[in-house]
Amino acid sequence: MQLSDEHKMIKKMVREFAVNEVAPKAMEIDETAEFPWDTIKKMAELGLMGMPFSEEWGGGGSDTLGYSIGVEEISRVCAATGITMAAHTSLGVAPIYQFGTEEQKQKYLPDIASGRKLAAFGLTEPGAGSDAGATQTTAVREGDYYIVNGTKCFITSASTAETFVVTTMTDKEAGTRGITALIMEKGMPGFRPGKKENKMGVRGSDTAELIFENVKVPVENRLGEEGEGFKIFLATLDGGRISIGAMALGIAQGALDASVKYAKERKQFGRAICKFGAIREMLADMATEVEASRLLVYDVSMAKDRGEHIVKEAAMAKLFASETAMRATRTAIQVHGGYGYMREYEIERLFRDAKITVIGEGTSEIQKLVIARELTKE
Numbered sequence: 189m190q191l192s193d194e195h196k197m198i199k200k201m202v203r204e205f206a207v208n209e210v211a212p213k214a215m216e217i218d219e220t221a222e223f224p225w226d227t228i229k230k231m232a233e234l235g236l237m238g239m240p241f242s243e244e245w246g247g248g249g250s251d252t253l254g255y256s257i258g259v260e261e262i263s264r265v266c267a268a269t270g271i272t273m274a275a276h277t278s279l280g281v282a283p284i285y286q287f288g289t290e291e292q293k294q295k296y297l298p299d300i301a302s303g304r305k306l307a308a309f310g311l312t313e314p315g316a317g318s319d320a321g322a323t324q325t326t327a328v329r330e331g332d333y334y335i336v337n338g339t340k341c342f343i344t345s346a347s348t349a350e351t352f353v354v355t356t357m358t359d360k361e362a363g364t365r366g367i368t369a370l371i372m373e374k375g376m377p378g379f380r381p382g383k384k385e386n387k388m389g390v391r392g393s394d395t396a397e398l399i400f401e402n403v404k405v406p407v408e409n410r411l412g413e414e415g416e417g418f419k420i421f422l423a424t425l426d427g428g429r430i431s432i433g434a435m436a437l438g439i440a441q442g443a444l445d446a447s448v449k450y451a452k453e454r455k456q457f458g459r460a461i462c463k464f465g466a467i468r469e470m471l472a473d474m475a476t477e478v479e480a481s482r483l484l485v486y487d488v489s490m491a492k493d494r495g496e497h498i499v500k501e502a503a504m505a506k507l508f509a510s511e512t513a514m515r516a517t518r519t520a521i522q523v524h525g526g527y528g529y530m531r532e533y534e535i536e537r538l539f540r541d542a543k544i545t546v547i548g549e550g551t552s553e554i555q556k557l558v559i560a561r562e563l564t565k566e
């Protein structure tokens with residue numbers, strides 16, 4: 189796909205930053221599971237922690253395509269940094285940017301759209317994953333406050349973020365129409381991160397529980413009206429799926445790049461292994477699927493900027509790119525043989541990192557439900 193000069197410039201700038209600043213730490217943060225604060229601060233200074241938001245609010249002033257290219261390039265070298273960037277931008281900041289009142293935007297956006305503070309999105313609960321509408325966290329209105337009780341789990345940046353968009357149940361009888369979104373702040377009495385997860389992949393990202401024990405949240409922190417939380421989280425996930433598609437694309441491209449390089453260098457039977465038909469076929473399949481993923485992710489990014497209905501296209505891009513990332517990283521290990529299995533090569537990390545892309549923001553099974561529902565709706 190032919191990119192505009194502006195998008196080419198974004199790609200070049202983010203790639204340089206990724207190669208020079210992010211890649212050298214990727215293996216270490218995977219080993220130690222340490223959050224890469226230094227990198228995230230540098231990304232904020234460069235405008236990479238709020239790329240699709242207007243500069244008026246402290247954002248990077250790019251469009252969705254520029255942002256997708258950014259997530260792709262960061263994830264190509266380090267998916268843990270990529271998911272931190274994507275979750276902050278698409279899940280933490282975007283709902284306040286899209287649905288916040290003028291006062292809420294004034295209060296929160298300058299800090300979070302600039303990346304000075306991290307934002308997160310609390311939807312998943314122990315009993316409400318794919319069925320996120322089954323939320324058990326309650327918010328009971330008492331005068332000018334909601335009293336919030338419950339637990340969220342698997343929340344990206346739960347212990348590093350300072351602003352949270354959280355879904356709660358304000359009217360159980362109303363089912364999904366009883367879900368209300370609230371903006372919560374680190375330090376509100378009764379609100380704290382819980383157990384930090386020890387993960388298979390994206391280990392340098394912060395994933396933990398959120399615990400609410402009689403948290404008093406002012407009514408002015410309600411995002412949208414009471415009962416609009418379901419609508420808000422569905423719209424948020426549409427945007428989020430594009431970013432996970434972009435993350436998966438970056439991982440798959442990273443796997444392809446490493447495989448091509450290795451196949452040209454590694455010699456067996458007196459020849460570079462890239463001369464063997466079996467290896468050539470693997471590289472050709474990988475490259476074709478990576479390019480198809482790129483077209484889907486870039487196309488839906490542009491459709492979002494045109495204001496189109498993107499529910500099906502976002503799900504397709506996420507589904508295809510994430511399944512491609514799984515196949516591409518598995519193949520990349522095969523191309524690398526035994527070396528691909530070893531920790532000192534980046535390939536096994538890419539393989540572990542890829543797996544979250546077929547789970548987070550809706551599993552592949554859920555993306556297919558969404559696509560089929562859109563295809564068959566009256």
Ligand SMILES: Cc1cc2nc3c(=O)[nH]c(=O)nc-3n(C[C@H](O)[C@H](O)[C@H](O)COP(=O)(O)OP(=O)(O)OC[C@H]3O[C@@H](n4cnc5c(N)ncnc54)[C@H](O)[C@@H]3O)c2cc1C
Nearest residue numbers: 309310311312317318342343344395547548549550551553
């Ligand atoms: C590293 C990480 C980061 C995350 N970050 C966040 C975050 O920032 N915020 C947040 O809110 N959540 C986050 N999540 C949660 C993530 O979105 C959920 O894990 C995901 O939606 C799946 O939910 P679940 O884990 O409860 O699995 P389940 O819903 O229990 O699914 C188990 C299996 O059943 C299948 N299944 C379920 N329902 C159906 C159905 N109707 N038809 C067919 N198959 C079905 C699923 O596809 C899956 O294979 C994160 C998760 C991880 C692992």
